Amino acid sequence: MKRKYLPLLILVLTLATLGILLFQHISLTKQTPIWDSFTYAQKAKNFWDAVQKFQFLEPQTWVSPLNIEPTTRPPGTILMSYPFGFSDNPDEFFFRSIFLPIILFVAALWIIAKPYCVTLKDQWLLVALCLAFATLPLFYHFEPSIDSRLSSPTYWGLVDNFIASVAALATALVIRGVQEASMRLTFAGIITSTFCLFIKPSGGLVMATIFFVWAIYAIVQYKWQRNISTRKYLILSVSTFFFVYVLGLLLSLTSHYFSTRNMVYGRNAVKILKQESIFDKDYLQVLIAQIHVSFGWHWLTFIFLSVIFSFWGISKQSNIKSFKALPVDLISALGVLLIGLWFWLLGTHQSQIRYFFPFALICIVLLFPRIKILCSEISHKYFKIMIFPLVFPMLLLLFLLTSNPPIELQRILGVNLTSGSLANEIKQAKSLLEDANKKKVDLNVYSVGTGYITGIFGGVGLYEKMLYPHLNSFNLQYPLNWITESTFRFSEILSSDYLLIDNPIKNQLEGINILKNTEVPDFAIETNLFHAWLSTINYDNAGLVVESETSLRLLKIIDNVKLEKALNELRSKYKWRQVFLNANPAKWINADAAKTLIDKSYPEFRDIGFSNQFILLGAFTKRTEDGLTIELVWQSLKDQPLKYFNFVHILDASQNIISQADYEQDDAKNMVTKGTIWHDTVKIKANQLNGAKAIGLGIYLPQSTLLVTDRGPSDWNKHRLLLNLDMNQSQ
Structure with a gap:
């Protein structure tokens, strides 16, 4: 029995x-x-x-x-x-x-x-x-x-x-x-x-x-x-x-x-x-x-x-x-x-x-x-x-x-019984965690790759923040976010404190061969290109320095101006997908590119000065499936840092603010010379436009200056320029 x-x-x-x-x-x-x-x-x-x-x-x-x-x-x-x-x-x-x-x-x-x-x-x-x-x-x-x-x-x-x-x-x-x-x-x-x-x-x-x-x-x-x-x-x-x-x-x-x-x-x-x-x-x-x-x-x-x-x-x-x-x-x-x-x-x-x-x-x-x-x-x-x-x-x-x-x-x-092999990468992440707590700030890390090893590095910061939300940690950001189309966004890179590369290319010739291809038809090739670029670039010229290295290379951003310049140079060398170009519009443009945009502008929104510091060369809007896009062309009237903010107010019929899309003139607060021209693209989501009749535009410093316009339709005693949404937006 x-x-x-x-x-x-x-x-x-x-x-x-x-x-x-x-x-x-x-x-x-x-x-x-x-x-x-x-x-x-x-x-x-x-x-x-x-x-x-x-x-x-x-x-x-x-x-x-x-x-x-x-x-x-x-x-x-x-x-x-x-x-x-x-x-x-x-x-x-x-x-x-x-x-x-x-x-x-x-x-x-x-x-x-x-x-x-x-x-x-x-x-x-x-x-x-x-x-x-x-x-x-x-x-x-x-x-x-x-x-x-x-x-x-x-x-x-x-x-x-x-x-x-x-x-x-x-x-x-x-x-x-x-x-x-x-x-x-x-x-x-x-x-x-x-x-x-x-x-x-x-x-x-x-x-x-x-x-x-x-x-x-x-x-x-x-x-x-x-x-x-x-x-x-x-x-x-x-x-x-x-x-x-x-x-x-x-x-x-x-x-x-x-x-x-x-x-x-x-x-x-x-x-x-x-x-x-x-x-x-x-x-x-x-x-x-x-x-x-x-x-x-x-x-x-x-x-x-x-x-x-x-x-x-x-x-x-x-x-x-x-x-x-x-x-x-x-x-x-x-x-x-x-x-x-x-x-x-x-x-x-x-x-x-x-x-x-x-x-x-x-x-x-x-x-x-x-x-x-x-x-x-x-x-x-x-x-x-x-x-x-x-x-x-x-x-x-x-x-x-x-x-x-x-x-x-x-x-x-067909099995993988690996356990405990990533001690160095985890120690590397914990070192960054200690740095965040020492500085008493949350740090942003932009990961070029989306592989498992970078995920394990980022997991250290996320898990620590979940366990101890009152302590400082670091957050890992990817070009792939499962919400929007995947691409590398310069604004996200420049707003980060560090860049992370998985298995950086050691052989310079291998990296150069990848960078020879001028076509970037998909996200996979885009990722390989950025990986090769950040593996082989002269870090001093790009405002970067190696913070630590295991199978992951952690790069500290020490000069945003240099990094932005290097990114713009990279952008100019290749034929990118439209999603990449939309995510990274050319900010600094020459007079010819400005003229093409100004020709699309509404006549009443051309050459509007703001307190003798900036001039709005042109502005126009266009409807999209997702909402509304505002195109703005600016010029600096003197040598100065771009330290101001642009406010974008979505207004109802009574000119009350129902939503906002404010943004910094320049994340890196670059010093520009007199005559520098740049192009801003502002995207407003469809749900922000419910009941909207106009857009209010202006320039300000938080808790301080609000610049005055010298002409054009405005309110707030000429501090806010008014763009009527009933205008022709088919351009």
Whole structure:
């Protein structure tokens, strides 16, 4: 009697050993959460802060977990990130993001295949298969690696494996439920399926997919067993699916989680991902690489051969009863596969295979009983030969976790077990953090690259600010922000304190070859060009100095005037995309360029002086899809620094200010000579123009001077120039 529990005990002990080794290995890291994983940590911290403030008798302390910031992250993620309260040390968070999905997936495999285990030998085979599939490469991607030989579709702290394993568990429960006509199992599967919605927004598609799978099995089951109890089960199950799913969707739709703002942000992020991705040119190569580091070609081959041999088993009439449900499994798996491939390759992007994980694990769960039956058929004669290759990957993985795993072996297996390799980069970031606290200012760092290593550097500053908001820190800014089209913006660079380069080019010739190309047709080439330029430029001439260097080079901006001049020179040498030109209009222009703009100007807004210091040579407006653009051409009437501010008032019919778009004359406050001409472009969003009838323009110093106009339509005793929006704006 006790022997029948031994296989399960061995499975549990093996997984426990795996968990211990994983935790020891992960604890080597000094990394803080980055990017998406940072927002999951942020969600958990805000949730547990709200729990501490909660008092049942005080309604003002009540708050829906779905409405806790960041609302783009649902509360289901907390079960993986910080289920027992928030901790400053993220090691346990990273550990759970790796280990919990493995446990849930193995549980799903055990649940779906256990009914097919008649003998003790069958149970041992099931244990071996569970351990085999627990070594899928997608589960084992830890810290981003500096070594270019290792690539990863994910990194620890993400929830993609978590939602995938929850989906697999839900699938196993609903299939067992329909096979046994058990409402208990089906209800557990429905609840687990609905929970996917509260892990990621794509959980809605996962829910629909699981219902699709259940429906196929339910229809077949009803055809096989047309009796009253089956009919009652089906009616009750459909009602439960409908009630629980609708309740989950209503909770989401009536909260900030599924707000219009979040939905627009999500769609815009996917749009930008597709526009700016560097992977489109090597489509097939990217797919092959992504599949290798997610599933491993050895496991895909094993699953494919299992299906082929299953058909062979039917043709040989080896065990017709065992293979009776094979067509149902294959049809269901094919349907799920097509849904997942559509979502991955068309709904998102081929570089983001992690969005395919839930559908892949559901497919494995659907086919797993057939794989188990097939292996049982083969193992009657070759049991020991069958067991060893199944458990070998787990034994190899356990060995790798006890040592310093060779890079080449990790590459072959498709895993990335890196942990603790970025100590120097993190120390570099902490040094900057100390500098910010010493100076008692928040520092801005502009990152030229958008890779993992720069993300880890920036994560140090973000995480510190989240833990101790009263202390000074640093913020990392990228040319890629998932809101607007990606490009390098000079205004953001010049307003920064530091520039950060990932893996700067050491070979000057390599950098020069990149800079030879005069065409900049996309964001990827634009990034490479800036990377090469900042790697090879003479830093003294550009107003820069190297602050520190690891695999990252941190450059301190010491002279904005020099840097702006260097950037303008760079701008003049290349043929840029229109989005870059729009983001970086040529500020300093000559008389010929000024004349072209002045010719478009309204006559009454030409040559208007401001206190004998500046003259507005011309002004005109044009409507855009996003709102209104104002073009202004200025000239200095004397040698002076551009230390003033331009105010831009959006006015209603009574000339009351309803919105503003003020800006500095020059971020760097450059010293200009008499006769210097520059061009300003002011963008006003559409929502700022509701009820607007005019634009008020003027020049001022905060808490001080307000310059006077010498002519033109004005108010405020000639301190504010008035531009009527009813004027012809078709120019």
